[in-house]
Each structure stands twice: as structure tokens, then as C-alpha cells.
Amino acid sequence: MIKIIQLEYFIAVVDNNSFTKAADFLHISQPSLTATIKKMEERLGYDLFYRTTKQIQITEKGIQFYHHAIKLVQNYKQTMEKMYDLNLSDTPKIKIALLESTSQWMSQVLARHHAEYEDQRYMISEVHDMNEVTDSLLNFNHHVAISNEEIKHEHITSIPLYKESYVLLTPKDEFPRKQSMSIENLPLIVPNKGSQVRKHLDDYCTRIGIHPNIIVESDRFETALNYVHRGMGYAVLPRVYYQSYNARDLDAFEIKPKMIRALYINYLKKRQHSDNVKSIIQYSKEYWDI
Template sequence: MDKSMFAVERRGTGINIDNIEAFVYVIHCGSFNKAAEALYLSQPSVTARIQSLERELDCRLFDRQGKQVQITEEGKRFLPYAQQLITTYRKGKLHVHRQRQLPEELRIGCTVSVSNYVIPDLLPQLKQRFPDVHYKIVTGTTDDIVGKVLGKEVDIGFVRNVSHPQLHSAKWYEDPITLYAYAEHPFVGAKRITIEQIAEQPLVFFECGALDWMRIHRMFESLDKPPNIQIQTDNSEMAKKLVIGKAGISFLPGLTVRQELAQGKLVPLKVPETEGIALQTNIIVSPGEHGRVLSAIVDIGHQLVSP
């Protein structure tokens, strides 16, 4: 038999990890276009990989209706095996190409709030534990950082609560959202503050886009008139300074106001309706990487976020 023919036959019946990866991404992202963006491929390339996999398996994995795709029963049965194949492949690759335990440079990606309120306390302690490691910090949105970890542009990411089939994601801390006022505000010292009273006050509304902020909005839904939101901002530093300047009161994450609380510039107001509302920050990495550094970050994190 001709050797080239034998090679073609082997390719036709072998497992193609790229095709399987495209299949998992389409399911996770919900569309071929979004999967292509996540994989840094063109949409036709993802389509070609899915078609190739369907030929290898001799079945249809998706039903296509215009731009909408629906996984078939065959696709549902194949999905857990596809996920297991990718996980096994990546673990094997890491084992074969085992990196040194500590890199010369650790690249950290994080949201702006983490860079402002956590990294300045985290890095000095990391430097004490790993003095020979150099650090590079980049900031961005959660989606930006997820993309950079996937693209190997950063090693470790600090992001909002997120999951991804190709990343290990673990909760690092939860930051309670509380109502804060300046020290001379009439609410300070009050035994009970109602939602109606809060709604009448000038509000500086900080919102970072996380789903937890929807719960703050819902607190006011039962009222006859909307809350008195006079200023809206996506910048916690601005919101904090406006409250100190007596422009209003504001719901803020606890980590953003630690210094002002210690100085007596801001005062937390007890509002039972906000109990349990918090912003969650996760650590994301490629599976199996940077174990020692991750353990150190988790250990240091318990100290940083404790009251």
C-alpha cells in the first residue's frame, strides 16, 4: 500500500483535538461566531472543524437554523467524552512539557478594582515568598482578562465570577456591598433605615456591571417612585469621593472603603435588605499551572480580605 494513502487513512480515522475543542467551544459560547472569537479563529474555520468532526463521527452534532445552532442528541451524548478528551490531552501536554516550578516573570491580569484595592497589598507579600520572581500587571475587563489567560498573554487572572471550559476558575473572595454615608449624615446612628428613606436621599450610584448590582436595583422596585439617583458612575473612587464631599450616599464594595472607614471619613449604614449581596472575585489559570503561586495567593487572600 502506498504510504501517502496510509497517512490519509490515518488522518481520516484519528482524533483531531482542534475539532473537538471547537465543538466544546460552540456549546459553551452558544454560537459559531462567539466560539470563533474565543478561539481567535474565523467563523468559517470553526464551521470547517465542526464539519470535519461530524464526518469523523459519522453523525450530525448540531442542527443549524439560520444563525441559530441547536445541539443534537448525538452531540449531547458525545459532549462529556469530548470534554474528557480535551482535559486528558492538556494534562498530558503539561506533563510532557513540564515547566519550572516558578517562572522568572509572573504576568497577572486583573480588573481595575482588584488593581486598586488588592494588588498593592498582595504583591509585597508575594515578593517575600518568591523574591526571584518579577511581576507584570495588566488591567482590563473580565472578558479581556479571560481572553489573555486563554491566549497565554497572562499567567493568572483576577476576574468577576466566571467559568470557562478551558480554564480553572475558583472563588477567591466575596466583597460585601454596603450603604455608606459621610460622618455627619443624619442616617448615622439611626437604629433602622427603610428603603423608602434611602430612596428619598441623594444617591451616588456606583455600578460595575456585575449581576449583583441588579439586586440593589430590585430593592427599590416596590416603591411608588424611583430612587433619587443624582449621580451615576462606574468608577468607585469617584463615588467614594463624592460621598465624602457630601454629594449623597452610596452602595459600595467593602474593599474600596477600608482606608476611609479607618479614618472615619465614611460610615457604614445597616440595611437588612443588602445582607448577602456581594461582588465575587475569582482566580483563573490554565489547568495544572502555577500551583505554588496559586496556593500562596489563596493563603495571602484570606489575610487581605478578613475584617
């Protein structure tokens, strides 16, 4: 059986391309390191390195083993960090998957939550792909996830929070004020393929029979707004995000015909959630007056 520390020794040799330098880095003797690698090779049944009097070279199998070793060590360290977190506190981190557009109101929810649960810590991630959101809940990677589509899965509870329209964000005073605008033929700045917002936009354009003139695709709304400021095009974003600091100096127009989405808060049914987690769900519902 090969141990994690042996994998770390092997990685150090590869990274330093030298047994001597690796031994210095690991603060062990070179003969001890050499013996460890030799034992690994005997157990594996193949050589990890070609050795000459002047240099070492990693073998093809050694390269493949190196990639696996990196992943194993990283997974081990991540697992130990999570175990350490459990020992630090009786209240482990609450892990929440958000959409970029929901971070503003969720920060208010968490501020209220933290005022009541002062020892609570949080880990916030942005997850925009619906499949990733679902998998993260099913694999216990997140306690709670926000999505802009209902998750229809027998093991997941998906609660609607609110509905909002999409808006077209333009530079200040570029267009005369009016109630709504069509996005047809306009140069657009939109999220990348795979995001929930992009899926909504593509479905919308297909439904009303237009071909969007996409100039820039971006992972983040904040980046999209930078291109709007530069005059490269107009961003299609959720209305709630327009209330954020980054968008307040732009104009927002309702899109004609309307483009609307619903936001959901999701959690795994079979997971035994603490009162701390349950209260975040409740506070989110209360924020939107549900």
C-alpha cells in the first residue's frame, strides 16, 4: 500500500527534477528519499524514473502516475481540511451556491443570519450551470443553492422566491426614455453558453423568432457592464442586478416582448440540515415576503 507521504515525496522529486533538491525541500536525507521511491517502484511493478549518473528523467508511466498522485494528494488535503473544520467549531461552514445577480440580496440575508448565529461561518460559490447546481446538492457539496429554474428532482426541494424581468442596460441617455425596447438587431453583450441566463436568452430569441447580434460573451455580469461603458454594445441582465452598485450609472429598459425568469432556493431533502441552515432558507423566504 502506497501512502500519501510517499506520493508527496515522488511529487517533490518530479517538481525539483532532482533527488538532492527534493530531499532538501522535504528536510530528509537523500538516501531515505531514494529508498522510498525505489520501494514505490517495486510495489507498482514499473520504473518511475530513468536514472543515470548525471541526471534523472521521468518515464511515460511515471508521468501518468504523477498526474494521479497530484489529484490524490489534493483530494487528501481538501478532505483533511474539511475534517479540521469540523474540529474547529460545532457549527461547520454553511455552503451556499449563488447566482451572481443574487449576491446583493443574499448578503443582506446572511448579515441578518450572522447577527443571530455569531459563530457561524459561510462558504459562498457562484454556480451558473443547472447541472452543476443539481450535482452539488446531490453530492453534498452545498447545503443551499439558488437557481433561476426549478430543479425537478425527486430528492431536491425547489421553492420559488420571486420573479423578475430581464432588462437591456445601455449607457446613460443614449436612448430617449421609453417603456420598453426590442433587442432585435442591437449589438448585445451576453453571458457565455452554459449559464442559466444565456439559456433563457437563447430560448427567448428562438421563441420570438429573432437571431441575436452577439458582440461579446462574458462569464460575469460585472465584466459585461465594463463593455457597455466602453460603448461596445448593450447587456441583457436580470433586473435585480441593475440595482447593484456596478449598474447604477446606466439606463435600463424593459425588453419587448417581456423576458421573465423565476428564482428558486433549493436544498436536498434527505440531508439532515441544522437549524442554522434551515434559518437561511426561512430568512430568504421572508426577504421576498413568502
